Amino acid sequence: MRYVMVIDTLKCVGCSDCVVACQTENDVPFGYCRDWVTETVTGTYPHVEMELRSERCNHCENPPCVRTCPTGASHVAEGGIVVVTGNECIGCGACIESCPYDARYQHPEEGYVDKCTFCIHRVEKGLKPACVSVCPTRCMYFGDIHDPNSEVAKLLAERKYKVLAPEAGTKPRIYYLI
Amino acid sequence: MKTTRRQFIKISSLGIGGAAIAGSGFSMIDFFNLKSKKRTYDLSELNRYPTYCDVCFWKCAGWAYTNKAGKIIKLEGNKKDTHCRGRFCPRGTGGLGMYYDKDRLKTPLIRVEKDGKQSFREASWEEALELVASKMKGIRDKYGQESFALIKHGTPGKHFEHLFNAYGSDTIAEPAYAQCRGPRAEGFKLTFGTTVGSPEATDIRDAKCIVLIGSHIGENMHNSQVQELSDAIDRGISIITVDPRLSTVANKSKYWLPIRPSTDIALLLSWIHVLIYEGLYDKPYVDKYCSGFEELKEHVRHFTPEWAYNITDIKPKKIRDSAREMAKASPAVIVHPGRHVVWYGDDTQRTRAIAILNALLGSWGRRGGFYFKEKKKIPNYPHPGYPEPKWTWKDLNKKYPFAHSGITTEVIRASIPGVDGEHKVKAWMVAGTNLTQSIPDKNLTLKAIENLEFLVVVDLMPMEITGYADVILPECSYLERYDPIRSSTFRTPSIALRSPAAKPKYKSKPAWWMAKQLGKKLGLNEYFNYDDYAEVLDWQLKQIGTSLEEMKKIGVKNFERESGALYLKDNENYRFKTPSGKIELYSKKLKDAGFDPMPIYVAHAKPDEKYYRLIYGRAPMHTFSKTINNPYLNDLKDENFIWINPRIAKIWNIKRNQKIWIKNQDGIISKFPVKVRLTERIRWDSVYMVHGFGHDNKNLSRAYGKGASDSDMITNIKTDPLMGGTGLRENFITFLLDNPHKNVEL
Numbered sequence: 013m014r015y016v017m018v019i020d021t022l023k024c025v026g027c028s029d030c031v032v033a034c035q036t037e038n039d040v041p042f043g044y045c046r047d048w049v050t051e052t053v054t055g056t057y058p059h060v061e062m063e064l065r066s067e068r069c070n071h072c073e074n075p076p077c078v079r080t081c082p083t084g085a086s087h088v089a090e091g092g093i094v095v096v097t098g099n100e101c102i103g104c105g106a107c108i109e110s111c112p113y114d115a116r117y118q119h120p121e122e123g124y125v126d127k128c129t130f131c132i133h134r135v136e137k138g139l140k141p142a143c144v145s146v147c148p149t150r151c152m153y154f155g156d157i158h159d160p161n162s163e164v165a166k167l168l169a170e171r172k173y174k175v176l177a178p179e180a181g182t183k184p185r186i187y188y189l190i
Numbered sequence: 191m192k193t194t195r196r197q198f199i200k201i202s203s204l205g206i207g208g209a210a211i212a213g214s215g216f217s218m219i220d221f222f223n224l225k226s227k228k229r230t231y232d233l234s235e236l237n238r239y240p241t242y243c244d245v246c247f248w249k250c251a252g253w254a255y256t257n258k259a260g261k262i263i264k265l266e267g268n269k270k271d272t273h274c275r276g277r278f279c280p281r282g283t284g285g286l287g288m289y290y291d292k293d294r295l296k297t298p299l300i301r302v303e304k305d306g307k308q309s310f311r312e313a314s315w316e317e318a319l320e321l322v323a324s325k326m327k328g329i330r331d332k333y334g335q336e337s338f339a340l341i342k343h344g345t346p347g348k349h350f351e352h353l354f355n356a357y358g359s360d361t362i363a364e365p366a367y368a369q370c371r372g373p374r375a376e377g378f379k380l381t382f383g384t385t386v387g388s389p390e391a392t393d394i395r396d397a398k399c400i401v402l403i404g405s406h407i408g409e410n411m412h413n414s415q416v417q418e419l420s421d422a423i424d425r426g427i428s429i430i431t432v433d434p435r436l437s438t439v440a441n442k443s444k445y446w447l448p449i450r451p452s453t454d455i456a457l458l459l460s461w462i463h464v465l466i467y468e469g470l471y472d473k474p475y476v477d478k479y480c481s482g483f484e485e486l487k488e489h490v491r492h493f494t495p496e497w498a499y500n501i502t503d504i505k506p507k508k509i510r511d512s513a514r515e516m517a518k519a520s521p522a523v524i525v526h527p528g529r530h531v532v533w534y535g536d537d538t539q540r541t542r543a544i545a546i547l548n549a550l551l552g553s554w555g556r557r558g559g560f561y562f563k564e565k566k567k568i569p570n571y572p573h574p575g576y577p578e579p580k581w582t583w584k585d586l587n588k589k590y591p592f593a594h595s596g597i598t599t600e601v602i603r604a605s606i607p608g609v610d611g612e613h614k615v616k617a618w619m620v621a622g623t624n625l626t627q628s629i630p631d632k633n634l635t636l637k638a639i640e641n642l643e644f645l646v647v648v649d650l651m652p653m654e655i656t657g658y659a660d661v662i663l664p665e666c667s668y669l670e671r672y673d674p675i676r677s678s679t680f681r682t683p684s685i686a687l688r689s690p691a692a693k694p695k696y697k698s699k700p701a702w703w704m705a706k707q708l709g710k711k712l713g714l715n716e717y718f719n720y721d722d723y724a725e726v727l728d729w730q731l732k733q734i735g736t737s738l739e740e741m742k743k744i745g746v747k748n749f750e751r752e753s754g755a756l757y758l759k760d761n762e763n764y765r766f767k768t769p770s771g772k773i774e775l776y777s778k779k780l781k782d783a784g785f786d787p788m789p790i791y792v793a794h795a796k797p798d799e800k801y802y803r804l805i806y807g808r809a810p811m812h813t814f815s816k817t818i819n820n821p822y823l824n825d826l827k828d829e830n831f832i833w834i835n836p837r838i839a840k841i842w843n844i845k846r847n848q849k850i851w852i853k854n855q856d857g858i859i860s861k862f863p864v865k866v867r868l869t870e871r872i873r874w875d876s877v878y879m880v881h882g883f884g885h886d887n888k889n890l891s892r893a894y895g896k897g898a899s900d901s902d903m904i905t906n907i908k909t910d911p912l913m914g915g916t917g918l919r920e921n922f923i924t925f926l927l928d929n930p931h932k933n934v935e936l
């Protein structure tokens with residue numbers, strides 16, 4: 013089993029519902045976020061194009077954060093999900109530095125490092141991650157890429173896609189349909 | 191990632207970390223072994239209360255979830271609801287912030303003066319309401335109750351409308367008409383005999399092509415439309431967007447027509463020309479249902495794409511290709527009527543042109559075009575008939591023969607002595623609308639307020655307008671109250687309940703309660719024959735085969751259609767509700783009233799050198815000025831930027847993120863600076879800002895002084911002679927690089 017997320021940039025409108033939903037679901041403190049939206053614009057007026065992307069931890073196959081964590085708090089859990097065990101985290105910030113996606117933050121009150129968990133607490137109950145379940149354009153898909161019948165596997169078989177910063181060698185597992 | 195709380199949606203530049211090599215270890219440490227307060231709740235373990243969202247006018251139904259301690263922790267859409275299909279937009283999800291905002295109005299306030307200095311003091315409800323009631327009586331005795339006007343928006347407005355009607359005043363207006371969608375209502379009524387409704391009866395679900403003219407689905411989060419359009423993208427819908435700016439949806443379009451602002455009617459006329467002269471229009475439909483085709487054909491004879499090119503900057507080939515694209519999809523094509531359509535003062539005529547284009551494409555009453563909307567009729571809770579006022583909002587609208595609703599700006603004008611006509615209005619109640627931001631020409635509004643004998647403001651938040659009030663009445667949020675049943679137009683009728691998920695915080699109260707108390711003080715008891723609004727709802731719900739008890743469990747109830755089919759049938763002989771019974775391409779009604787029977791293009795003013803047209807719009811996470819202080823939504827976007835094309839910025843030597851001040855053609859200068867966003871998404875002759883920012887009330891701690899107010903820059907109003915709409919897009923601004931307020935204390 014390998015959980016991945018597939019996000020269709022052709023449908024995303026950058027509304028940030030995924031961000032608020034994550035915040036209310038996961039008690040993310042104000043001023044911080046586990047997911048965020050970016051906009052990339054190319055060309056000159058009127059030959060302009062843009063891409064909107066909902067971004068978060070890429071739950072990489074080769075996660076530098078896990079490698080740099082001195083205590084083992086950052087680790088890979090079942091389904092390939094990269095997680096941080098809060099009470100093992102000493103808040104040194106090495107993982108924050110090593111992440112090429114700037115996906116982690118230090119919790120201002122609790123002191124540990126926090127980031128996207130793929131909402132595993134929901135997934136285990138058969139629910140979709142909060143961001144996926146709320147997205148009004150239904151442009152986000154979550155599932156097991158090892159299951160060829162899953163929505164995510166099918167979409168990746170049919171559509172053109174990309175990942176972020178492939179050159180970093182992290183083997184990210186969030187795929188963007190383009 | 192730490193959000194900057196400034197530029198949340200940002201140009202991405204990913205920093206690349208060191209090349210990773212090590213393999214990942216697989217570990218089975220229990221994920222939930224965290225020391226944090228992480229939630230592990232199961233939604234099914236929580237209590238839930240039905241509501242419909244009040245963050246905008248779409249009224250999506252959903253659930254407010256509370257934990258064991260009774261704390262509201264989450265809002266989610268109701269799966270049964272046609273408006274939201276189980277999903278809220280970001281504002282709906284973040285609606286929680288309306289309830290939790292610590293800046294909320296907490297107690298009734300009364301303006302007092304001591305040693306020439308005015309301030310507010312806290313008051314009890316009894317005292318505040320007694321004062322309002324005594325003023326209502328005073329105005330009634332002195333001038334007649336008609337001189338007390340109600341300016342309202344949203345659900346609180348409904349309760350006060352009932353109070354005012356019982357009191358005998360129908361001097362009622364809402365900015366949603368003349369400052370927003372009024373021209374569209376009248377343009378479509380003149381053509382099809384009916385309005386497009388809200389939500390608009392656009393059948394995006396089954397459309398093959400959609401044309402958006404200054405309409406920004408995806409930036410406006412009109413929930414069901416955003417969702418249907420997204421599904422339609424999966425189906426391969428072709429989108430045609432006319433916009434001087436590369437909007438989110440323009441970027442998703444097959445054809446983006448980056449038009450020169452203010453020339454839309456020329457483009458529309460040339461599209462009509464192509465459809466007619468290339469024989470692309472739906473001939474059987476037009477023959478059967480339309481009147482005035484020959485006149486229209488003659489009218490647009492010379493409006494060729496070549497003619498339009500010189501006006502609109504859109505190449506003739508693109509005009510032809512996009513017209514053919516629409517025709518290919520006909521009748522499953524929607525030329526979207528838009529919503530906020532008060533632009534240049536000829537807006538009813540422009541929406542007429544849009545209506546005519548739809549008629550030629552045969553889209554009205556067709557699958558994938560416009561469906562026949564229906565809503566469930568909710569019987570009124572019994573009360574005596576309303577007294578007949580001596581005059582109403584209609585008397586203030588006399589200059590505008592096609593106005594079918596109160597015009598807020600006319601109420602404002604009638605509140606100022608010496609401004610055209612009689613000074614008839616002496617006092618206002620403002621409920622749920624931040625008038626100084628929602629109405630253009632702030633100085634006129636302020637002048638009217640100067641002249642009022644009394645102003646009472648009902649709001650949730652200390653919006654700017656509250657600063658001008660004599661009495662402020664704090665309303666509770668939608669999560670703390672009952673409200674009228676939502677019954678709205680859609681493909682199938684559906685109703686939704688709003689019920690309280692928590693007790694009102696602080697001393698705030700629901701609007702129904704305030705209206706009832708005022709009614710009692712005015713001797714209007716028989717109009718408020720209930721102790722709790724729940725009784726009204728239960729009575730009404732029982733009339734339509736359900737009950738409050740049932741609705742509390744299900745939140746939404748869907749009904750079968752009763753008005754007939756969703757679309758026209760082939761053998762049908764449908765009669766439109768126009769005087770001729772046909773779709774009126776040529777309007778005799780307009781002709782008889784002395785207006786152009788068919789739309790014409792008139793050139794509008796262009797910006798002077800070093801001035802740029804101010805275009806404003808929406809960000810998906812905000813509803814006008816209302817949500818800027820909401821902690822959840824403020825966290826997503828806490829200020830607006832001014833979008834400037836990099837070439838223009840180069841001339842001015844303006845840098846990205848630089849703070850500048852802006853000044854309009856009338857010398858009005860922004861109170862606060864605004865940051866520059868350099869982007870190729872905007873034309874050279876225009877600048878763009880998201881509406882609603884630049885709040886001027888320090889009590890809005892998160893919103894105060896963040897960004898600049900576009901409304902303040904809008905002082906040149908182009909009034910629509912048909913219905914009094916206030917065209918807002920003929921305002922031009924220039925840049926001030928040095929602080930113009932240096933020596934002024936703000």
Ligand code: SF4
Nearest residue numbers: 024025027028030147
């Ligand atoms: S909720 Fe969906 S549409 Fe909105 S920004 Fe997130 S991914 Fe995009």
Ligand code: SF4
Nearest residue numbers: 034128130131141143
């Ligand atoms: S999967 Fe869950 S934790 Fe990750 S971004 Fe989405 S909502 Fe947040």
Ligand code: SF4
Nearest residue numbers: 243246249250279282
């Ligand atoms: S569209 Fe969004 S803000 Fe408007 S009612 Fe629906 S959920 Fe609420």
